[in-house]
Amino acid sequence: xxxxxxxxxxxxxxxxxxxxxxxxxxxxxxxxxxxxxxxxxxxxxxxxxxxxxxxxxxxxxxxxxxxxxxxxxxxxxxxxxxxxxxxxxxxxxxxxxxxxxxxxxxxxxxxxxxxxxxxxxxxxxxxxxxxxxxxxxxxxxxxxxxxxxxxxxxxxxxxxxxxxxxxxxxxxxxxxxxxxxxxxxxxxxxxxxxxxxxxxxxxxxxxxxxxxxxxxxxxxxxxxxxxxxxxxxxxxxxxxxxxxxxxx
Amino acid sequence: xxxxxxxxxxxxxxxxxxxxxxxxxxxxxxxxxxxxxxxxxxxxxxxxxxxxxxxxxxxxxxxxxxxxxxxxxxxxxxxxxxxxxxxxxxxxxxxxxxxxxxxxxxxxxxxxxxxxxxxxxxxxxxxxxxxxxxxxxxxxxxxxxxxxxxxxxxxxxxxxxxxxxxxxxxxxxxxxxxxxxxxxxxxxxxxxxx
Numbered sequence: 001x002x003x004x005x006x007x008x009x010x011x012x013x014x015x016x017x018x019x020x021x022x023x024x025x026x027x028x029x030x031x032x033x034x035x036x037x038x039x040x041x042x043x044x045x046x047x048x049x050x051x052x053x054x055x056x057x058x059x060x061x062x063x064x065x066x067x068x069x070x071x072x073x074x075x076x077x078x079x080x081x082x083x084x085x086x087x088x089x090x091x092x093x094x095x096x097x098x099x100x101x102x103x104x105x106x107x108x109x110x111x112x113x114x115x116x117x118x119x120x121x122x123x124x125x126x127x128x129x130x131x132x133x134x135x136x137x138x139x140x141x142x143x144x145x146x147x148x149x150x151x152x153x154x155x156x157x158x159x160x161x162x163x164x165x166x167x168x169x170x171x172x173x174x175x176x177x178x179x180x181x182x183x184x185x186x187x188x189x190x191x192x193x194x195x196x197x198x199x200x201x202x203x204x205x206x207x208x209x210x211x212x213x214x215x216x217x218x219x220x221x222x223x224x225x226x227x228x229x230x231x232x233x234x235x236x237x238x239x240x241x242x243x244x245x246x247x248x
Numbered sequence: 249x250x251x252x253x254x255x256x257x258x259x260x261x262x263x264x265x266x267x268x269x270x271x272x273x274x275x276x277x278x279x280x281x282x283x284x285x286x287x288x289x290x291x292x293x294x295x296x297x298x299x300x301x302x303x304x305x306x307x308x309x310x311x312x313x314x315x316x317x318x319x320x321x322x323x324x325x326x327x328x329x330x331x332x333x334x335x336x337x338x339x340x341x342x343x344x345x346x347x348x349x350x351x352x353x354x355x356x357x358x359x360x361x362x363x364x365x366x367x368x369x370x371x372x373x374x375x376x377x378x379x380x381x382x383x384x385x386x387x388x389x390x391x392x393x394x395x396x397x398x399x400x401x402x403x404x405x406x407x408x409x410x411x412x413x414x415x416x417x418x419x420x421x422x423x424x425x426x427x428x429x430x431x432x433x434x435x436x437x438x439x440x441x442x
Binding site: 043044046047050051091094095098099101102105106121124125127128129130133206209210211212213214215217218219221222223225226229 | 267268269270271272273274277319320321322323326327330359360361362364365366369370373414415418419420422423425426427429430433
């Protein structure tokens, strides 16, 4: 593994005039948001995904905090990728990520206290979110800073989206609302997001408790796979139109 | 005395790391396909988590708190844990080749287990002393091992089951985990152990 990262980093120095990821920002975005989505496709970062998504607001907050760390860490690691020797890169990366998480942790404590109290332990645990070290290893340590930032942003956005969808489904099923308390967490401007979808709903506690998280993520993963398989089938049909045309 | 028993039982059953606190899911999903590997991973985690809980407490109490460095907690804990993992690997390699054969490949993976960082941080938050920290770390890791072994047993049986296409693999594992989590929620009735 260290070999791969080292050689790629060394390769990228002469290859600088034509950075391979330059025109592919669109592909990077699609990768992070859908086809290589950190939660649904790669199954990483599961703990915060399941633990804090009792409602959509918390999911959004956690997603944004993780995105901030991911973008910053990708940029930092991409910018020092030629200075760190491959042998010590993991401890260096982890120390960098931990410092960034501490910064985010303290800023949230200062400026978003309500959200900070709800997310609690899981802000500090962004350090061990495998998505972050994973992107540092797989992408940032062999790509330039801009591409690293775009990749971090795309992956973070994919993560955030999954958390919001998961939190939204659990919140609707569990308490019949959507984005409840968003104005308290993020500021009065977010009051428009708060909706009560089902009036006089008695609530379905299990969806808000941990078992609900496992159930909903199972259906999300299965749904992601169904759509991927359909897309693959369609792509295969487009490539070989003859047998499919006979059926149609 | 019973206070300490409550801490351990509470950590194993009532607030199970995996099913109630939702920590350590990556290894829980990743290495639970076979019972044998689940046992190895569980033992390695128990070892590192207990040691990590104790040493993190010592660092926090005698190094960070007196010097007003609480903001370095996350950073120093993760460094200490990474060091413990490396050290454990070295010691086991030299002292017991057999144990190394069993635990060796799981040790590096432990650094990605968020329970290993989460439990020491929870210890600080709950104001545990050294013995309580050690017991809480041990109880939590025993809870993790229990969950992992039960889950691996179920997953082995699932191998042969006729599962609807899209649910094969991770999705059905998540459904299984959901039912187990539901079962563990039942322990919440043991109020005194919280």
